[in-house]
Amino acid sequence: MMVKVILGRASVSLEIKEGDGKGYFSAVPKDKDRQCFKLRQGIDKKIVIYVQQTTNKELAIERCFGLLLSPGKDVRNSDMHLLDLESMGKSSDGKSYVITGSWNPKSPHFQVVNEETPKDKVLFMTTAVDLVITEVQEPVRFLLETKVRVCSPNERLFWPFSKRSTTENFFLKLKQIKQKERKSNTDTLYEVVCLESESERERRKTTASPSIRLPQSGSQSSMIPSPPEDDEEEDNDEPLLSGSGDVSKECAEKILETWGELLSKWHLNLSVRPKQLSSLVRSGVPEALRGEVWQLLAGCHNNDHLVEKYRILITKESPQDSAITRDINRTFPAHDYFKDTGGDGQDSLYKICKAYSVYDEEIGYCQGQSFLAAVLLLHMPEEQAFSVLVKIMFDYGLRELFKQNFEDLHCKFYQLERLMQEYIPDLYNHFLDISLEAHMYASQWFLTLFTAKFPLYMVFHIIDLLLCEGISVIFNVALGLLKTSKDDLLLTDFEGALKFFRVQLPKRYRSEENAKRLMELACNMKISQKKLKKYEKEYHTMREQQAQQEDPIERFERENRRLQEANMRLEQENDDLAHELVTSKIALRKDLDNAEEKADALNKELLMTKQKLIDAEEEKRRLEEESAQLKEMCRRELDKAESEIKKNSSIIGDYKQICSQLSERLEKQQTANKVEIEKIRQKVDDCERCRELFNKEGRIKGISAAKEALDEDTDEEKETLKNQLREMELELAQTKLQLVEAECKIQDLEHHLGLALNEVQAAKKTWFNRTLSSIKTATGVQGKETC
Secondary structure, eight states, X not given: OOOXXXXXEEEEEEEEEEXXXXXXXXXXXXXXXXXXXXXXXXXXXXXXXEEEEEESSXXXXXXXXXXXXXXXXXXXXXXXXXXXXXXXXXXXXXSOEEEEEEEOTTSGGGSGGGSOOOTXXXXXXXXXXXXXXXXXXXXXXXXXXXXXXXXXXXXXXXXXXXXXXXXXXXEEEEEEOOGGGOSXXXXXXXXXXXXXXXXXXXXXXXXXXXXXXXXXXXXXXXXXXXXXXXXXXXXSSOOOOTTOOOOOOOOOHHHHHHHHHHHHHHHHOTTSOOTTHHHHHHTOOOGGGHHHHHHHHHTOTTOHHHHHHHHHHTTSOOTTHHHHHHHHTTSOTTSTTTSSTTSHXXXXXXXXXXXXXXXXXXXXXXXXXXXXXXXXXXXXXXXXXXXXXXXXXXXXXXXXXXXXXXXXXXXXXXXXXXXXXXXXXXXXXXXXXTTOOGGGTSHHHHXXXXXXXXXXXXXXXXXXXXXXXXXXXXXXXXXXXXXXXXXXXXXXXXXXXXXXXXXXXXXXXXXXXXXXXXXXXXXXXXXOHHHHHHHXXXXXXXXXXXXXXXXXXXXXHHHXXXXXXXXXXXXXXXXXXXXXXXXXXXXXXXXXXXXXXXHHHHHHHHHHHHHHHHHHHHXXXXXXXXXXXXXXXXXXXXXXXXXXXXXXXXHHHHHHHHHHHHHHHHHHHHHHHHHHHHHHHHHHXXXXXXXXXXXXXXXXXXXXXXXXXXXXXXXXXXXXHHHHHHHHHHHHHHHHHHHHHHHHHHHHHHHHHHHHHHHHHHHHHHHHHHHHHHHHHHHHHHHHHHX
């Protein structure tokens, strides 16, 4: 069972409404310069989504599964917050499906888009709507990203506005689910293959290299990953622009090593091709090596005479200059190297075509040569490209197709039809039934070697094979194209078949995998040279018989019809090329406008950056001055602290000296006191009456007893003892007083020393903290400005 694929385009519009406090809601205007909605802070809002399908199969929307909102862009599914649905259904004219939901800006989830926005900034907001579509297995999510600004609720709107909604186009590709994968056999079901917005497609095209596409892990959509370029519509009437298709220069290391060894051997003997060359070329020459390999295959390794001749030819005038100039603008309009009028690509292409028209006066310039020259220019300089073009035209027999009123080209058409009769008889008979002849669809295949319509990675592979095996490769590729498209062509009429060859067939090979499968099929088809020679003899025999039997008038009429058909075909091709030119000019105008907008934005950003740089330098000078002042202040504080420390050190030395002296005096006094006490004790012991007053420990036995004893003593002895005792007590008291004073001085000195040290440490810490804070502040400010 053939799996059916549906491609569609839908337009989704977003409108934001704000309440007036009386139950009425009006649409929020949109700034045409910044392309953003201006919202008022704290006002109740509504989100209105309009969905309209613009092309292809009508898919009915059953209902809205959910309306979601989140601040920011490229948000995750978990960041989206569900809104309350108010209504859903078709519009009054029946063309759109309208979904309305209420938005409470005071909710904490939407706090970011409910705070006043600075005048020089905008915010991003993402809206998503999940739709249940008839015949589609899962709900389909459409994401809309838009810019908003939040202002005060009382602010009046004095700025330029344009429309009141934002619109995004989406490209949807659906694939019919196979019978065994479906739960029910009664209904036709589809699954979503890819869903891509127009802005995502444009962003992907602009970020990719024009002629080389490197693998990249690009950011994915929050719902469905971005599709490859071959997922665009195949059933529209727009032909594929020539020069389409990015070619990757990446190649497996093992393949490069194999080619490196082969080229090393080949350079040793350029006159003999290596044995394994043919098998390697059939797999495709690595893109990075094509320029060198093509020159070797064409035999241009010793082409100094052609190079010198080219430099002379470009200085001469060509009689076909106007035709060349007209075709240059139509050649590869989809490729960045050739799309700019007056650019390097078109200039080089013009010089090569002009040089060949002067070099080959018999053929001159024929329509289609520019495409082949453009392919060569993408891989080598002008001189080498001209040399390879000459080799292909003369040595490979391409110029023979243009001679004798295209007689050899018609022979190729006959050979192709005979090969179709042998390999694809049912398609051959179908073409007979609808009167479709080979020259109506295959002329560009032979004259331009498939370079005019097909994607570049397929074109490059065909040139690989042609330079290696000869011009007969065109039959292999042509039969491969017809064989792979047989089922579709059998369902067409005459007009449908021509449209298929012109539009749908080249688009099928935008996928590199499809192109590889086609080239594998073409390489596996065995078409012997004997068979081609046989068909060539049949053609010439048939032409001779026709010439003998045909009436001259009939022959001229037939020739006239053929020329008219050729003229119609060329006019059609001319219309296609003119359409391509107009399309490319529109695309260029759009790219130019976008570039100018980006340039304006970058200029503004540059001016802001310059101003920020001036401010940063001023801040830097101010910080340097503060730093110098801090250093000077710290130096003074350190000097002061050092002098204080020196002073305190001398005080501490004096204090230690005083302490040691006091200690010595105290020890001496204590020793003298002990000696004096021993003398008194000895005297007491010697006196019988005094001995009775003291106990064994030397203490007075009692006051009464002492008084009695003293009364008994003579007044002189009493007075003497009292005087001695008083002197001893006085001296002891003085000694204790000196000791206390010394301890107080020690404490004062320790206190002053501690304060001095604390002041020094505090001064150091304060200076360090202030310096560190200033550096952090300066660094933070510069970092923010840089961001």
